[in-house]
Amino acid sequence: MSFDHRDIAAMHADLFDEFGCDGKVSRAGAQAVPVRLIINRAASRIGDYGQVVGRMTTAIFMRAQWSPAQGDVVVWEDQVGVHQLPVENPGHEDDGFAVTAVLHG
Numbered sequence: 271m272s273f274d275h276r277d278i279a280a281m282h283a284d285l286f287d288e289f290g291c292d293g294k295v296s297r298a299g300a301q302a303v304p305v306r307l308i309i310n311r312a313a314s315r316i317g318d319y320g321q322v323v324g325r326m327t328t329a330i331f332m333r334a335q336w337s338p339a340q341g342d343v344v345v346w347e348d349q350v351g352v353h354q355l356p357v358e359n360p361g362h363e364d365d366g367f368a369v370t371a372v373l374h375g
Contacts, residue, residue, distance in 0.1 A: 278367055279334070279367060282332060282367045282368055283332070285308075286306045286307075286308060286332055286368075287306070289308050290306045290307055290308045290330075291306070291307055291308075291309060291346050291347070291348060292304065292305075292306060292307075292346070292347075293305055293306075293307045293309075293329075293344060293345055293346035293347075294344075294345045294346075295331075295336055295338070295342050295343065295344050295345070296342065296343050296345075297339060297341070297342050297343075298341065302345070303335075303336065305331060305332075305335045305336050306332060306335065307329050307330065307331060307344070307346055308329070308330040309327065309328070309329055309330075309346060309348070309353075310327065310328045310329075310330070311327045312325055313325065313326050313327070313328045313372075326372050326373070327355065327372070327373045327375065328362065328370050328371065328372055328373065329344050329346075329357075329370070329371050329373055330368050330369070330370045330371075331368065331369050331370075331371065332367070332368055333364075333366065333367055333368060333369050334367075337360075337369060338357045338360040338361075338369060338371040339357065339360050340357055340358065340359070340360050341356055341357060342356065342357040342360070342371075343355070343356050343357075344356070344357060344371075344373060355373040355374055355375045356373065356374045356375070357371045357372070357373060357374070358371075358372045358373060358374035359371060359372035
C-alpha cells in the first residue's frame with residue numbers, strides 16, 4: 271500500500287464540506303475571494319507549563335483555495351451574526367493541505 275496525496279486532499283475537502291462555513295477573504299484592498307473555512311472561536315493558547323493562558327479565534331483555510339497573510343480580512347457568517355476579523359498570525363499551523371491562521375480580535 272502506498273501513500274497518495276490525492277487521498278489526503280480529498281479527505282480535507284470532505285472535512286471542510288462537513289465542518290466548514292462559507293466565507294470571504296481579501297488582501298490589501300483587493301476583491302474578496304470566496305473560501306470555505308473552519309472557524310474555531312475558542313482555541314486555547316497554552317503556556318510554558320501546560321496551562322491555558324488565553325483564548326483565540328482561528329480560521330483554517332484549504333491551502334488550495336487561499337494562503338493567508340498577515341492583514342488579510344476574513345468575513346464569515348454564523349448563528350451569532352456576521353464577523354469580520356484580520357489575520358494576525360498566518361502560519362500558526364500548516365500541514366501543506368490546510369493552514370490555520372490566528373485572527374485578531
